[in-house]
Amino acid sequence: MFHVITGGSGSGKSEYAENLVLSAGEGERIYIATMIPYGEEGRQRVERHRKLRAQKRFRTVECYTGLENADIPPGGIVLLECMSNLTANEMYEPDGAHERTAEAILRGVDRLRARAKHLFVVTNEVFSDGLAYDEETMRYIACLGAVNCALAQRADAVTEVVYGIPVKVK
């Protein structure tokens, strides 16, 4: 089962995705964290999420770039959050895939799909404010859009979470 969960910022998509994992049956729960904790605010954010997940018996694996090399045991119930961070990391971190970001991410996702019992990927809707940004930001938006389309094509289910309400896309 490969399920993609999308939604805006603060839409409740993380909690929804975690609950999907909890109801996905037996298996080791693995959380792939992609956000690099920059600064005090970032660190606190990560710490808060880590505590919440510990109660739900998740093992956290950090993966900021190079998803295809992530050390993920086979047969687990895997939650990757969030594709918007992973895409930014691959595009801008020194050890990222840069102009081959989308391909690198999709290779990583394909490997995870093959290894995991169930895979849940959280991504982000950043496409609908209508404003034109600088060229670099537009490149990021286009890349995340392409990744999302490719994920959705592969997925068994796609859900958009709107203020905590799951809307079935696929």
Place this chain on the structure above:
Amino acid sequence: MKLIIGGACQGKLAYAKETYHITDGWADGRSCSREELKDCRGVHHFHEYIRRMAAGEPAENLPDLERRASKFACALLRENPELVIVSNELGYGIVPVEKADRLWRELTGRVCTSLAAHADEVVRVVCGIGIRIK
């Protein structure tokens, strides 16, 4: 008329081309003329057409903007009733700082709302997948 909406970079045009079997005859809202809208089969970047329209003749106030939106939508429906319109969905973000951007966003919303009210089909595309909402 068919209206295809969704965020930027979601595969809306690809969806429309495939679903309605329209490979050519597309007008580009970034550059097309008002005349082209009358006989093209589809128009994409429709929100950019509206941006140009709004910039050419800025609305004086909100009632004026609503009147113009409704007039434009009615004219399109009358002139080209089989038109497939692909537009970005705006208005899911922070209110823009620039007045021109605010008016453009509002006008796009009003025009698309009028079109949707009369459209045979309205599809919202998320992650490349179309969800028929009307």
